[in-house]
Amino acid sequence: xxxxxxxxxxxxxxxxxxxxxxxxxxxxxxxxxxxxxxxxxxxxxxxxxxxxxxxxxxxxxxxxxxxxxxxxxxxxxxxxxxxxxxxxxxxxxxxxxxxxxxxxxxxxxxxxxxxxxxxxxxxxxxxxxxxxxxxxxxxxxxxxxxxxxxxxxxxxxxxxxxxxxxxxxxxxxxxxxxxxxxxxxxxxxxxxxxxxxxxxxxxxxxxxxxxxxxxxxxxxxxxxxxxxxxxxxxxxxxxxxxxxxxxxxxxxxxxxxxxxxxxxxxxxxxx
Numbered sequence: 001x002x003x004x005x006x007x008x009x010x011x012x013x014x015x016x017x018x019x020x021x022x023x024x025x026x027x028x029x030x031x032x033x034x035x036x037x038x039x040x041x042x043x044x045x046x047x048x049x050x051x052x053x054x055x056x057x058x059x060x061x062x063x064x065x066x067x068x069x070x071x072x073x074x075x076x077x078x079x080x081x082x083x084x085x086x087x088x089x090x091x092x093x094x095x096x097x098x099x100x101x102x103x104x105x106x107x108x109x110x111x112x113x114x115x116x117x118x119x120x121x122x123x124x125x126x127x128x129x130x131x132x133x134x135x136x137x138x139x140x141x142x143x144x145x146x147x148x149x150x151x152x153x154x155x156x157x158x159x160x161x162x163x164x165x166x167x168x169x170x171x172x173x174x175x176x177x178x179x180x181x182x183x184x185x186x187x188x189x190x191x192x193x194x195x196x197x198x199x200x201x202x203x204x205x206x207x208x209x210x211x212x213x214x215x216x217x218x219x220x221x222x223x224x225x226x227x228x229x230x231x232x233x234x235x236x237x238x239x240x241x242x243x244x245x246x247x248x249x250x251x252x253x254x255x256x257x258x259x260x261x262x263x264x265x266x267x268x269x270x271x
Contacts, residue, residue, distance in 0.1 A: 034210020
């Protein structure tokens with residue numbers, strides 16, 4: 001699985017081409033075995049068609065299963081960014097409104113924290129050292145922010161400071177949830193099962209056609225190409241840091257843009 005992940009991280013096109021060629025090879029092997037059985041006059045009955053249908057039905061089920069799993073992981077990462085951005089925005093507003101120098105410092109640190117979260121989401125599959133550095137910086141920022149909040153609470157124990165602590169706690173919880181969503185990948189066993197059934201499916205199709213005579217390479221190539229595209233999309237959805245289907249940072253950027261406007265307290269209207 002690691003080798004496949006490295007190939008996909010280097011080039012999804014190369015991964016797709018390799019998968020396509022392997023499927024064609026499986027079809028050709030199955031076809032030749034079928035032709036050999038036909039030449040030996042050991043042609044089975046209609047039971048071959050039933051078995052081929054069973055294999056293809058199982059392949060369709062595994063395709064649907066893996067696609068659903070990958071899509072759920074993608075939606076978890078996407079919704080996680082929105083929840084985390086909203087939590088950071090709420091904490092920033094409460095830190096600004098608390099009217100304390102440490103509150104201003106918390107707001108400044110939250111802006112840096114938000115940029116760290118953007119870097120986390122945009123980090124690539126490799127090198128892992130860069131992602132580990134981002135995680136260490138995030139943990140350090142959480143400790144500093146919580147330390148300032150603790151100092152405020154010790155000085156001012158009121159509902160406003162309590163709401164700030166609740167907001168910061170929610171920010172840190174959302175960060176953990178988002179990190180977990182990025183770590184939760186498509187199980188290697190399921191992906192290997194999908195690849196194995198794909199090759200077996202192409203092999204049994206080739207075997208059945210070999211028994212009947214026609215090779216139909218063009219149709220076999222079309223089928224292999226279709227399965228390749230579906231599997232590549234599944235891998236792209238399930239992988240957090242490779243491919244073209246990456247998690248958007250739009251929610252973070254909108255929150256950061258709101259920070260730039262600052263907090264303005266308008267004067268009371270004159271009567």
